[in-house]
Each structure stands twice: as C-alpha cells, then as structure tokens.
Amino acid sequence: MIKAAVIGASGYIGGELVRLLAMHPEVEISAVTSRRYNGKKIHKVHPNLRKLNLRFTNNYNFDADVIFLAVPHGTSMKIIDDYIGSAKIIDLSADFRVTLNLYEEYYGEHLKPELISDFVYGLPEIHREEIKKAELIANPGCNATAVILALYPFKGEIGEAIVDLKVSSSAGGRRENVASIHPERSNVVRVYKPSHHRHEAEVKQETKVNAQFTVHSVDLIRGLLATIYFKMETNEKELYKRYFRYLKEPFVRIVKEKEGLQKLPDPKYVIGSNFVDIGFTYDEKSQRVILFSALDNLIKGGAGQAVQNMNIVFGLEETLGLNYLPVYPI
Known part of the structure; x- marks a missing residue:
C-alpha cells in the first residue's frame, strides 16, 4: 500500500484528495493536516467524509510515500524544505509550475527559484514519460x-x-x-x-x-x-x-x-x-x-489529476481509483 499524506486538507481541493484517496485500492492515508482544525474529525469540516476514521493533525512527524501539498499559493515554497527527500511530492499550488521569468511576471518574487527546474509539470497527456521518473510534480491549474x-x-x-x-x-x-x-x-x-x-x-x-x-x-x-x-x-x-x-x-x-x-x-x-x-x-x-x-475544477482541475500523477509515478494503472463516470443529473 502507498502511504499518502495531505498537507492542507481542510480546503476544497484537500477534501477532494482525501475522498479520492480513501476510495483508492492501493492507498492508505497516513495523515491529513490542518493547523486550524487540529484534532477535529474530518467530517466536521468535510461533512461528505463522515465515517472516515480520520482526524486533522498539526503533527508533521508522519510516514508517507507521497505527500500532496494542498496549500495556498506562496505556501509550498515556504515549507518545501521540510519534505524534500522524504517522499514523492505532488504540489497543487502554483509555486513550481512555471519558469522563474513567468513566475515573476504573473506572481512576483519566488522564494525557492533554485527548485523550479526540479519539478515536472504534471499534465499526463503531455508529460507522461517525465512524470514516470519524477520525484517532484507541479500539478497544473x-x-x-x-x-x-x-x-x-x-x-x-x-x-x-x-x-x-x-x-x-x-x-x-x-x-x-x-x-x-x-x-x-x-x-x-x-x-x-x-x-x-x-x-x-x-x-x-x-x-x-x-x-x-x-x-x-x-x-x-x-x-x-x-x-x-x-x-x-x-x-x-x-x-x-x-x-x-x-x-x-x-x-x-x-x-x-x-x-x-x-x-x-x-x-x-x-x-x-x-x-x-x-x-x-x-x-x-x-x-x-x-x-x-x-x-470539474476540483477533480481533473485539481485532486483527480494529482491522483492520476500519483498512479503514474508509482507504476499503477493510470485510471486506478479514478474510474468514476460523471454525476447526472446535477
């Protein structure tokens, strides 16, 4: 089983990641973090996740094979040093998606420019082969x-x-x-x-x-x-x-x-x-x-694409845990 941790699991993308990972047959969720909701059951924030036996934690001493950073833009570059080398990292913020010149044009100053080139842009339809070998993945917007x-x-x-x-x-x-x-x-x-x-x-x-x-x-x-x-x-x-x-x-x-x-x-x-x-x-x-x-901005535009990238990185069937047809009517 792949041990997965979600950093910043209280947001909508974080909640969708937890939902998808909880249904994934090859994943065990080892940690879901939130400073604001530390100690609370996950369904107190994400009511749809009731019956999942998970609590938010602010303890970052966990065991994980893959770490999802579901944090606001500008945060990943501040905390990335805490996780590099400990696990595969899939960052759902914008911090490492584009070159330094483009980042400075659209976002401003970058705090970790030396790491940008280490990330693979995680769009499987274009970069599948690079993703297979990646340690660090920048999930697209x-x-x-x-x-x-x-x-x-x-x-x-x-x-x-x-x-x-x-x-x-x-x-x-x-x-x-x-x-x-x-x-x-x-x-x-x-x-x-x-x-x-x-x-x-x-x-x-x-x-x-x-x-x-x-x-x-x-x-x-x-x-x-x-x-x-x-x-x-x-x-x-x-x-x-x-x-x-x-x-x-x-x-x-x-x-x-x-x-x-x-x-x-x-x-x-x-x-x-x-x-x-x-x-x-x-x-x-x-x-x-x-x-x-x-x-769906929360799935192919976020959490689902992140799980798709995880599947590729770990050599799993790319569609594993994602073979859900759309909900209809809605």
Whole structure:
C-alpha cells in the first residue's frame, strides 16, 4: 500500500484528495493536516467524509510515500524544505509550475527559484514519460489544464488566442469574504479577472501561445468552461484530425455531436469525474476556430489529476481509483 499524506486538507481541493484517496485500492492515508482544525474529525469540516476514521493533525512527524501539498499559493515554497527527500511530492499550488521569468511576471518574487527546474509539470497527456521518473510534480491549474489540452494540438502554428472562461465558486477556494456569500454570489455572471490571469503563464509555457484570458464567475458550485478563439484557415475535418492524439487518452473525451442533449462540451456533464471534454467548431466566413473545453475544477482541475500523477509515478494503472463516470443529473 502507498502511504499518502495531505498537507492542507481542510480546503476544497484537500477534501477532494482525501475522498479520492480513501476510495483508492492501493492507498492508505497516513495523515491529513490542518493547523486550524487540529484534532477535529474530518467530517466536521468535510461533512461528505463522515465515517472516515480520520482526524486533522498539526503533527508533521508522519510516514508517507507521497505527500500532496494542498496549500495556498506562496505556501509550498515556504515549507518545501521540510519534505524534500522524504517522499514523492505532488504540489497543487502554483509555486513550481512555471519558469522563474513567468513566475515573476504573473506572481512576483519566488522564494525557492533554485527548485523550479526540479519539478515536472504534471499534465499526463503531455508529460507522461517525465512524470514516470519524477520525484517532484507541479500539478497544473484548473483553467490552465482546460486551455492547454484544447490548444496543444495547435502548438507552433498560432501565436495568440482569446480565452473566455466561465468558472464556478469552488475555484476560488474556501476563503471567507463578502463576495462569496450567497446573496452576493448567487445568480451572478461577474467579471472576475478581465486580463492577465495567472494561469496564462502555464498556457504560454506549455503551448507557446499567448492566450489572453477573461474570466467570469458564474452561478455554478463546481466546473468550468473555456471558449477559445483564434484565426486559422482550416475546416472541421482537419480540426477533428488534430485531436486524434487524444483518442487513446483515458480522461479526454472529444464532444462534437449533431444531436442529443450535449452537442459540445458543457461542465454539467463532467462533474464528479476526471474527464475533460473538448469540442470545436469552425466559422468559415471569418476563418475563426472556436474551441471548447470543460472539466470539474476540483477533480481533473485539481485532486483527480494529482491522483492520476500519483498512479503514474508509482507504476499503477493510470485510471486506478479514478474510474468514476460523471454525476447526472446535477
């Protein structure tokens, strides 16, 4: 059994990690940490995890083969020295995802720049072979995962793209603020980040495309939809061929239908799963390619992708513990 510890398990991503790891047939959870909730049963914070015999701890003297860092951005680089060399590390923060130049452009000063190159960017569909040999993995951001997987087949052929993102409330984490309370958050289509979103850095690094994000918060609890636009002379048949690279990927589904409830990707139909749905259309008149990418931000955009990376690192079946179809209706 693989012994797994989750550092910062009180947040939404941390809770999803615990849920997925608890159902994984090859994992034993050795520690779930939280300074704020030290000593409390885990279901006091995550009610859906009732009957799991786990308590939060602030004791970091634990035995683990893999450590998941589910902490806020900027925290991993402060605590990473406590864990390096003791176990495989999968970091779900943004601290080690991009090069130093990109980090400084989008985030600011980095406290551990010498470690950035030691991390492998944990997007299995692109970096599977590097992940197999990795000791340190930087789990991608949710928005970045959706956009990179849609854009990657065009790498080297386009320079810019416009990205419209609709994101759910859980993407903002479990922070307490007025903007997140129900009377303010419900029924919104709020411009959250009109430009220079931090996840642009990951897209730029992985696809070499200057993807310009505009992010809207919408009335969803989980899930996101990216709509991506750029100019190119092509046709729908050629667009479909570009996505052949994903046909054997266990968690990528190409959605392009002429009938039925779901003709193109919709986050409603991926919730609770590790799938990313990708679709496309082409406007011949304007020579405009339009891509769509939908995923559950807490699973393929977070905890599920982290478990997928763990499976790869330990030589397990990549889908182990993740073979859940989406919840429907929701």
